[in-house]
Amino acid sequence: MINTCTTVFKNICYTLFLCLLMGGVHAQVKEQGIIPQPYRIQKTGDVFRFSPNVAIGVGDGISTDNLIFFNQYFRSLAGYTLKNGKNTGALQLRIDSVAVTQAEGYKLSVTSKQISIIGHDQAGVFYGLQSLLQLLHKSNGKITVQGCTIEDHPRFAYRGMHLDVSRHFFKVDAIKKWIDLLALYKINTFHWHLTDDQGWRIEIKKYPLLQSISAYRDETIIGHKKDSPHRFDGKRYGGYYTQEEVKAVVAYATQRHITIIPEIEMPGHALAALSAYPELGCTGGPYKAATYWGIFDDVYCAGNEQTFTFLQNVLDEVLPLFPSRYIHIGGDECPKTKWKTCPKCQQRIKDEHLKDEHELQSYFIGRMEKYLNSKGRQIIGWDEILEGGLAPGATVMSWTGEEGGIAAAKLHHNAIMTPEKYVYLDYYQSLYPSEPLAGGGYTPLSKVYNYEPITKELSDDEAKYIKGVQANAWSEYLASTAQAEHQIFPRILALSEIGWTTKGNKSYSNFLKRLRYEHPLLKQLNINAADTFDEITDSVTESADYQVQLALSSTLPNAQIYYTTNGTTPGLKSKKYNKPFIVTTSGQIKAAVFSGAKQIGRVYQKDFYLDKAIGKTVTLTNQPQGGYNPGNTFGLVNGVFGSKLYNDGQWYGFNGDDLEAVVDLGKVQPVSQLGINILKYHWQKMWEPTLLTFETSTDGKNYTEVYRQTTFNDNGINAVRANIKATQARYIRVKGTNKGIIPPGEYIAGAKAWLMVDELIVK
Known part of the structure; x- marks a missing residue:
């Protein structure tokens, strides 16, 4: 042997x-x-x-x-x-x-x-x-x-992990190390995201500039994309895998019964490729590989025959390296801005009798699908490939939510579920302030584990088209192997159980019991696995008498929680937590988990700010949307301020809509200060209101404006605190005018702006 x-x-x-x-x-x-x-x-x-x-x-x-x-x-x-x-x-x-x-x-x-x-x-x-x-x-x-x-036997045929190597590059030894662990936990697919705006990572011999130019960027953003102004490290960054290295990794994975699916992104996320071959863009450039994270207007020109020749030639070198049945062609986040003004793209729309730029994207995807079909392969694409009509035979990878996968299954197209709010491994897995920098969302181990890929919207026949599930690790904030491992492990083990274990056999408590045996192994293997899953989590709810109630919990068996309400560090002599309690004063609550005399994990802390509005009824004219809809209005009057990471469920987001909220204080009483928190991150499409006003009323019908503001200077949280002339009021109305459409020259111009608010303050 x-x-x-x-x-x-x-x-x-x-x-x-x-x-x-x-x-x-x-x-x-x-x-x-x-x-x-x-x-x-x-x-x-x-x-x-x-x-x-x-x-x-x-x-x-x-x-x-x-x-x-x-x-x-x-x-x-x-x-x-x-x-x-x-x-x-x-x-x-x-x-x-x-x-x-x-x-x-x-x-x-x-x-x-x-x-x-x-x-x-x-x-x-x-x-x-x-x-x-x-x-x-x-x-x-x-x-x-x-x-x-x-x-x-497995529940799903497709059990995958995605890794982006374009934003940050990982060496072959790290890839092999992770493949070994995927095999141990019966994950059978490795989705290798090889090209994007920030770097081209695979050798293509016919196009040598992809190696010398596209594989590198001038510098890399420091910190989070939402920060303004952006800061950069000034260091050239990059790398690529030779075809021999790719062959070695594919062979290594194949021996472990793992299929590697390459992703060659198109028609968007193309800046790195365009930096070497500018003739493939709508304007002819010049272009440079992106140095920060986001979505960019410059994409492959869909009206240029050279674009298709280039991509077909690229695929001709990619296909022999990957024996997988499927090739991932991306298809996500492709702005149509350049296509709308490009003569070649407009001519293509006319010649092909297409309705608009969305159908032009469908034409693009369909044409590349036919080419891959002629080579005996099938395509997978992100759920945006549904735009303008789904290409025949395409498999949809549903990431923006579950809707894309549901739509594909109802059309009898295969789908793989990978919704960002459940299985994105680059998102935060803890809300503790000491958690390392990550993407904006929040997917703790419990949330990943409890994800169910078969939704109630699907009939039994339609559910057959859900072929599996995948966890995605985008590498914007995975600047090192250690940071990548912190984000991937142990959440990828939860994904393995989603994909393999039948729904009736799943139990989160039982999974944690087995994970506690497994976690030391990961550490011994020099895997920088996160160990935060037994730390304190909380729930802030409204009590029966409209006060703020705090519940604390830990998944560690037989653990004891001790807490303080004055901001001091808790210990075994602090108050023991037994049941949810009412928060009666403003201040900082801290708590810690103990197993015997040993503290487990980090110290939990939460600040509360109590005022006249706490627990009162709030009525909204427009409803918050997407991931910024907590499902009730209590979060606006619970005394907890949303964090600058906006992933804690405290922020209410209005996409293109105005804010209009009315707080009923229950009785007429003196009011002298009104407030609200506004989140301003233009790089996240979060815009301040063009006008913010406060109004007061004693009867809920006749209102008097007492404050207005049009300028919000701080990038991040703008804490509006309006000191007004003392007045009698029962109802407080706050209005915020949404920016509406993001103006030209700004990030994602033409998209709807988000108006993000939290905590209505009345003193």
């Missing part, structure tokens, strides 16, 4: 069983610490004991790769390898598609005398071995497996 194990894989082999040897990761394997959770598992009282005399019986057609990988792991643990007993042996491997009917499925049986793994196919045998690896236990120099019978 040929030894194909790389240094990276050897290290993982060694470390996996070093963890076992040191006692601890799977010290309680009898509690069935397998991730993802199998379809059916039954424990017995048997124990199988390994010895140097144990042989592996390899049935006909079993790939030697499966045996090699298992023996490499096993040797790291035992100091010896298992012999090849051909068709005899205490560890039996065979393929039987009749005994195991589901693709990638397997049966694992452990008795005191024998271990048997029957796979539907090669992948089934491989995944059976991965489960066996998680069940191995070493104690007092003896290697054992608790007796059990497992019947297992």
Whole structure:
């Protein structure tokens, strides 16, 4: 047998069983610490004991790769390898598609005398071995497996992880390291995002300028895109994978039953390519690879035949490197600004009898799909490929929400669910202030785990077109391998269970129990995995008597929470939390989780600002939208200010609509200060109102304006505090005029502006 194990894989082999040897990761394997959770598992009282005399019986057609990988792991643990007993042996491997009917499925049986793994196919045998690896236990120099019978198969055929290497570039060793872990947790697809505005990452020999120009950018933004003004590091940044490196990674993944799907972005996100070949853009340039994150108007010219020649030639070099059935062509976030004024694009619309620029995008995608179909491949695209009509045979990857996947399934097109608010790994996984810089959203481990890809809008027949689920790691804020690992792990393990485990077998508490065994392994493998999942989370709600109520919780079993209300650090002598309590005064509440005398995780803190409006009724004329609709109006009067990260559910967003809110104080009373918080981040399409006014009334019918403001200077949170002449009022009305359409010259000009507000203050 040929030894194909790389240094990276050897290290993982060694470390996996070093963890076992040191006692601890799977010290309680009898509690069935397998991730993802199998379809059916039954424990017995048997124990199988390994010895140097144990042989592996390899049935006909079993790939030697499966045996090699298992023996490499096993040797790291035992100091010896298992012999090849051909068709005899205490560890039996065979393929039987009749005994195991589901693709990638397997049966694992452990008795005191024998271990048997029957796979539907090669992948089934491989995944059976991965489960066996998680069940191995070493104690007092003896290697054992608790007796059990497992019947297992995946819920979805597509179980994927996406990695963007365009914004930040990751070396081959890191990619292989992560592929090993994806295989261990039965993820079978690696979506490799290779091209974008900020860098072109794959060698194309016909176009050498893609390597010398497009693979590099002049500098990189420092901090978050929302910051203004932008700051840059002044350092040239880039890199690319040679075709030989790509072949090596693809072969490495294939041996581990992982398909790599490349993404060559089109027609948008093309600035890096245009910087080398400006004739492919609508204006002819000059262009430069983007140095900050966002959406850019300069895209491939859809009216230029050279564009299609270029992309076809690129694909001609890409296809031999990737044997995958699918090729991802992007299709997302393609502004039509340049197309609207481009003579070639307008002529194309006329010649092809297209209705508008949206149909021009559909033409573009459809034409590239036909080319790939002629090469025996199918396309996957982000859900914007639905614009102007879906190309025949296309698979939709639904990211902006679930709507794209639902629409595709109803049209009987295959879809893969990857909605950003549930499975984006570049988003924050904790709301603690010390969390490292990340994208704007919030996808904690619990939210990822509890995502359900089959929505209630789909019939049973339509649901068949949902082929799987994927987690996406965009790399804008993944500036290092360590930061990428912090964002990816352990949330990718939750994704593995979404994709593999049946809905009825999923349990978040049980998953956490298994993860607590698994997490030290990740650390021992030098994976910078986040360990925040047992830290305190909270819920701020309205009590029965209209006061603010705070509930604290931790998922750590038998944990105790201690808290303070005066801003001091909590300890074992602080007040013990037993149940939700009323927040009666303004100030900072801190809390910490303890297991025995040991503090677990970071200290929780939250500031409260109480005033006359707390818990009062709020009426909105226009409803907030998208991810900025908390579902009720209590967040506007709960005494909690939204953070500058705008991902905590406190902000209310109005997309193109005005704000008009009325607070009913319940009775006429003196008022001398009114306030509201306004979020201003033009780089996130969040604009200040052109006019903000406060009005007061005693009867809710006749209002008097008491304050107006038209200027908001601060990038970030503008805390409006209007000191007014003391007046009697029961009703407070606040109006904010939305910017409307973002003006020319600004980021995403022509789009609707967001008006973001939080906390109505009355004193």
